[in-house]
Amino acid sequence: MKIFKGILASPGIAIGKAYILNRFHVAVVCRNIGKDEAFLEVDRLNAAVEAVRKEMIKSARESVGNIPANMRDIFNPHIQILEDPTLIGHARQMVEKKLVNAEYALKETFDKFVQRFENIRDGYFKDRLHEIELVVNKLIRELMGAGVDDGLSKLNEPAVIFAHDLTPFDTAQMSAKYVLGFVTEAGGKTSHTGIIASSLNIPAVVGVPKILRSVETGDNVIVDAITGNVVIKPTDQQFQSYNQKRQHLLFLAKKMEKEAGKEARTRDGVLFRLTANIESPSDVPTAASHGAEGIGLYRTEFLFVRGNRLPDEEEQFNDYKKVAQLVAPYEAIIRTLDLGGDKMPGHMVEEPEANPALGLRAIRYCLDQPAVFRTQLRSILRASHYGRLRVMFPMVSSLEEFLRAKAMLERMKRELDKDGVPYDKNLKVGMMVETPSAALMVTQFAVNEVDFFSVGTNDLIQYLLAIDRTNQSVANLFEPLNPAVIRLLWNIIQSANRYKVPVSVCGKMSADPVYAYLLIGMGDIENLSMDSNSIPKLKGFLRDVSAEEARKHVLKVMEFDRVRDTKKYLTKNVTPMFSEGMFSELMAEDASGDA
Ligand code: PEP
Ligand code: MG
Numbered sequence: 001m002k003i004f005k006g007i008l009a010s011p012g013i014a015i016g017k018a019y020i021l022n023r024f025h026v027a028v029v030c031r032n033i034g035k036d037e038a039f040l041e042v043d044r045l046n047a048a049v050e051a052v053r054k055e056m057i058k059s060a061r062e063s064v065g066n067i068p069a070n071m072r073d074i075f076n077p078h079i080q081i082l083e084d085p086t087l088i089g090h091a092r093q094m095v096e097k098k099l100v101n102a103e104y105a106l107k108e109t110f111d112k113f114v115q116r117f118e119n120i121r122d123g124y125f126k127d128r129l130h131e132i133e134l135v136v137n138k139l140i141r142e143l144m145g146a147g148v149d150d151g152l153s154k155l156n157e158p159a160v161i162f163a164h165d166l167t168p169f170d171t172a173q174m175s176a177k178y179v180l181g182f183v184t185e186a187g188g189k190t191s192h193t194g195i196i197a198s199s200l201n202i203p204a205v206v207g208v209p210k211i212l213r214s215v216e217t218g219d220n221v222i223v224d225a226i227t228g229n230v231v232i233k234p235t236d237q238q239f240q241s242y243n244q245k246r247q248h249l250l251f252l253a254k255k256m257e258k259e260a261g262k263e264a265r266t267r268d269g270v271l272f273r274l275t276a277n278i279e280s281p282s283d284v285p286t287a288a289s290h291g292a293e294g295i296g297l298y299r300t301e302f303l304f305v306r307g308n309r310l311p312d313e314e315e316q317f318n319d320y321k322k323v324a325q326l327v328a329p330y331e332a333i334i335r336t337l338d339l340g341g342d343k344m345p346g347h348m349v350e351e352p353e354a355n356p357a358l359g360l361r362a363i364r365y366c367l368d369q370p371a372v373f374r375t376q377l378r379s380i381l382r383a384s385h386y387g388r389l390r391v392m393f394p395m396v397s398s399l400e401e402f403l404r405a406k407a408m409l410e411r412m413k414r415e416l417d418k419d420g421v422p423y424d425k426n427l428k429v430g431m432m433v434e435t436p437s438a439a440l441m442v443t444q445f446a447v448n449e450v451d452f453f454s455v456g457t458n459d460l461i462q463y464l465l466a467i468d469r470t471n472q473s474v475a476n477l478f479e480p481l482n483p484a485v486i487r488l489l490w491n492i493i494q495s496a497n498r499y500k501v502p503v504s505v506c507g508k509m510s511a512d513p514v515y516a517y518l519l520i521g522m523g524d525i526e527n528l529s530m531d532s533n534s535i536p537k538l539k540g541f542l543r544d545v546s547a548e549e550a551r552k553h554v555l556k557v558m559e560f561d562r563v564r565d566t567k568k569y570l571t572k573n574v575t576p577m578f579s580e581g582m583f584s585e586l587m588a589e590d591a592s593g594d595a
Contacts, residue, residue: 001231001232001233001234001235001238002214002231002232002233003229003230003231003232004208004211004214004229004230004232005208005228005229005230006183006205006206006207006208006211006228006229006230007205007206007207007228008205008225008226008227008228009197009204009205009206009225010197010201010202010203010204010225011203011225011226011533012181012201012202012203012225012226012246012249013181013203013222013223013224013225013226013242013245013246013249014160014180014181014202014203014222014223014225014246015160015180015221015222015223015239015242015243015246016158016159016160016180016181016220016221017158017159017160017217017218017219017220017221018159018160018162018215018216018217018218018219018220018221018232019155019159019160019161019162019217020162020163020212020215020216020217021161021162021163021166028103028104028107028140028144029101029103029104030100030101030104031100031101031104032099032100033095033099033100033101034099035099037099038095038096038099041095041101041102042092042095042096042102044102044143045088045091045092045095045102045105045106045139045143048102048139048142048143049082049088049139051142052082052135052138052139052142053079053082055138056078056079056082057079060079077131078131078134078135081131081132081135082135086113087109087110087113087132087136090109091105091106091108091109092105094108094109102143103140103143103144106136106139106140106143107136107140110132110133110136113129113132114129130165130186134165155178155179156178157178158177158178158179158180159178159179159180160179160180160181160182160183160221160223161174161179161181161182161183162182162183162184162211162212162215162221163182163183163184163185163212164184164185164186164212165184165185165186166182166184174202179202180202180203180223181202181203181204181205181223181225182197182202182204182223183204183205183206183208183211183221183223183230184204184205184206184207184208185207185208185209185210185211185212186206186207203223203225204223204225205223205224205225205228205229205230208230211230211232214232215232219232219233220233220234220239221233221234222234222238222239222242224242226249226583226587227583227587248580248581249581251581252579252580252581253536253581256536256537256539256540256581257290257536259536259539259540260289260290260291260535260536260539261291262291262539262543263539264538264539264542264543265542265543266520266542266543266545266546266547267543267544267545267546268546268547268548268549270520270547272520272525272527272528272542273293273294273526273527273528274291274292274293274527274528274529274530274535274538274539274542275287275292275293275294275295275296275297275330275333275504275527275528275529275530276290276292276294276295276296276529276530276531276532276535277295277296277297277298277299277506277529277530277531278295278297278298278299278323278532279298279299279302280302280303281319281322281323281326283532284322284323284326284327284332285326286532287532287535288326288327289532290532290533290535290536291535291536291539292330292532292535293330293527294327294330294331294332294333294527295323295327295330295331295332295333295529296333296454296504296506296527296528296529296530297333297335297392297454297506297529298320298323298332298333298334298335299335299338300316300319300320300334300335300336300337300338300376301337301338301339303315303316303319304337304339310372310375312375313375313378313379316375316376316379316380317378317379317382317383319379320334320379320380320382320383320389321382321383321386321387323383323387323389324383324384324386324387324388324389325386325387327387327388328387328388329388330388331388331389331390332387332388332389332390333389333390333391333392333430333454333529334380334383334389334390334391334392335392335393335394335432336362336363336366336373336376336377336380336391336392336393336394336405337362337365337366337372337373337376337394338361338362338394338395339361339362339365340356340359340360340361340362340364340365357462357468361395362393362394362395363393363394363395363396363401363405364395364401366393366405367401367404367405367408370408373405373408374408374411374412377391377408377409377412378412378415378416380427381409381412381413381416381423381424381427382416382421382422382423384423384424384427385422385423385424389424389427390427390428390429390430390451390452391409391427391428391429391430392429392430392431392432392452392454393405393429393430393431393432394431394432394434394456395432395434395435395459396431396432396433396435396438396445397435397437397438398437398438398441399441399444399445399448402431402445402448402450403448406429406449409429413425428451428452429449429450429451430450430451430452430453430454431445431450431453431454432453432454432455432456432459432506433453433454433455433456433460433492433503434455434456434457434458434459434460434463434507435459435460435463436460436463436464436488439460439464439488439491439492440491442491442492442495442496442499443495443498443499445501446495446496446499446501447499450501451501451502452501452502452503452504452526453492453496453501453502453503453504454503454504454505454506454529455489455492455493455503455504455505455506455507456506456507457480457485457489457505457507457508457509457510457515458507458508459507460485460488460489460507461478461479461480461482461485461507462478464482464484464485464488465477465478465479465482465484465485479563480509480512480515480585481563481566481567481570481586482563483558483560483561483562483563483566486518486554486557486558486566487558489518489519489522490522490523490554490558493519493522493523493524493525494522494523496523497523497524502526503523503524503525503526504525504526504527504528504529505519505525505528505529506529506530508530510528510529510530510538511530511531511534511538512584512585512586513537513538513541513578513582513583513584514570514574514575514584514585514586515584515585516528516538516541516542517541517545517550517553517574518550518553518554518557520542520547520550521547521549521550521551521552521553521554521555522551522554537581537582540579540582541578541579541582544577544579545577553569553570553573553574556569557569557570567586570586571586575587
């Protein structure tokens with residue numbers, strides 16, 4: 001029996017036989033060609049591009065019934081890579097100028113690409129680079145006659161898939177009938193593979209280095225995608241206890257979903273509003289069916305990342321209007337662009353930055369690019385006429401920044417007034433609290449016309465503790481229970497309450513019952529916003545607890561100077577309140593102890 005630890009990509013428990021997806025790794029050799037052969041070699045490359053494109057389109061079509069509508073454009077980036085002049089174009093040029101074979105030209109072009117960007121550590125960017133690698137490998141396999149299909153479609157009995165990596169195409173083709181779960185050596189938190197797995201409800205753990213060396217097709221395995229553990233050849237006892245746990249989870253998930261429509265009122269009568277974080281208007285119906293009472297965060301940057309050009313005012317207006325109409329009778333908070341550094345879509349990149357997380361991001365980028373910002377603000381204002389919207393600025397780090405952004409919004413209002421275009425005259429304007437400087441200045445923001453705050457704990461923890469949230473080697477230091485984080489959150493919520501400015505939390509902490517419990521104990525929270533799948537579970541938990549007791553526990557936790565003591569206290573006093581099927585990051589860490 002062996003236990004491995006990885007990154008949780010899609011929650012659940014899978015038990016079954018392993019199936020190793022053996023990617024045919026081809027060694028690429030350099031072959032010199034004659035000048036008169038170059039055009040034939042370019043033709044061969046073009047033919048391979050065409051074959052791979054056809055295969056991708058076919059896969060996308062075949063998966064139509066398999067994945068939700070809002071996930072389908074996830075394939076576009078892969079197909080766009082095939083059309084990207086910087087990759088295929090350079091490879092073609094290399095064949096013609098250096099007179100080498102197409103496989104080698106492709107491999108060299110890609111390696112140069114990697115060298116150029118290897119110092120960039122951003123997880124999102126790494127995932128995109130990784131997608132390019134997958135497409136390049138497919139092309140090389142096609143060129144070498146290895147064929148594009150590599151075995152997943154041959155699967156005809158239920159199994160847990162183990163692979164070095166899986167593309168979103170692979171994942172989308174997985175039928176829940178045959179694929180019980182999957183584990184990959186590569187992959188990060190933002191990989192599309194994980195996103196699709198969640199939408200298909202397939203348990204998945206990614207980023208388990210070298211696991212393929214310890215597992216063979218036919219081995220009994222358990223994927224515990226609650227704690228992130230993968231058990232190879234479990235003992236009978238482990239098998240039985242995981243089986244029970246799995247059955248319970250399935251039963252409880254069904255029960256919780258049935259109750260998703262109920263309100264989240266605590267035992268002592270405090271009502272909490274749970275809202276959803278979305279990336280596209282098509283996510284709104286899913287949010288509603290999971291019991292969301294509005295949208296607490298619309299990450300609009302995904303609209304900009306999806307296409308290969310800037311969306312114009314009409315496109316943006318239609319997108320935001322759709323959200324406003326779909327979310328009725330509730331409200332949606334539209335966050336202005338949180339783009340920046342290497343999180344830029346290719347068509348917007350100018351110079352790669354050395355420290356993108358500290359660079360021209362979010363509101364800084366928008367204030368630096370007024371034309372882009374103005375268009376977005378006009379679109380949001382116009383859409384506000386069609387439902388209940390609010391607007392929110394990300395990554396604000398000074399009062400001046402907020403006031404400049406707000407002044408720009410006021411300018412757009414005057415423009416619309418002049419043109420006689422309707423908009424919501426009372427549109428509320430808020431900001432994310434996700435930099436330590438903003439957190440320390442909540443009082444000053446509150447007296448300077450901020451209508452609401454939303455705490456972005458993902459970035460706040462990153463900047464407060466100086467921990468790159470995408471860097472695996474410091475991932476264990478990313479600690480929501482660090483006393484400095486707890487104290488700062490307490491100050492933010494207390495200050496906002498004192499000035500009667502509504503405050504919400506939309507970072508990942510909201511979705512974890514232990515952290516959510518601490519948050520509700522810190523003061524009045526307008527709403528907790530999270531991924532739709534977490535809403536039913538959180539609602540159930542809040543109905544079981546008392547806000548007053550949560551306050552007492554928070555006050556106790558504030559006395560601890562060490563994370564260790566806080567964890568011990570919460571494990572003794574809070575996690576025992578969980579109903580079965582409820583889990584917290586705190587428990588995942590406990591479980592990692594036996595790995
Ligand atoms: C956050 O930082 O907590 C947040 C919600 O924003 P994002 O994860 O989009 O940076
Ligand atoms: Mg953020």
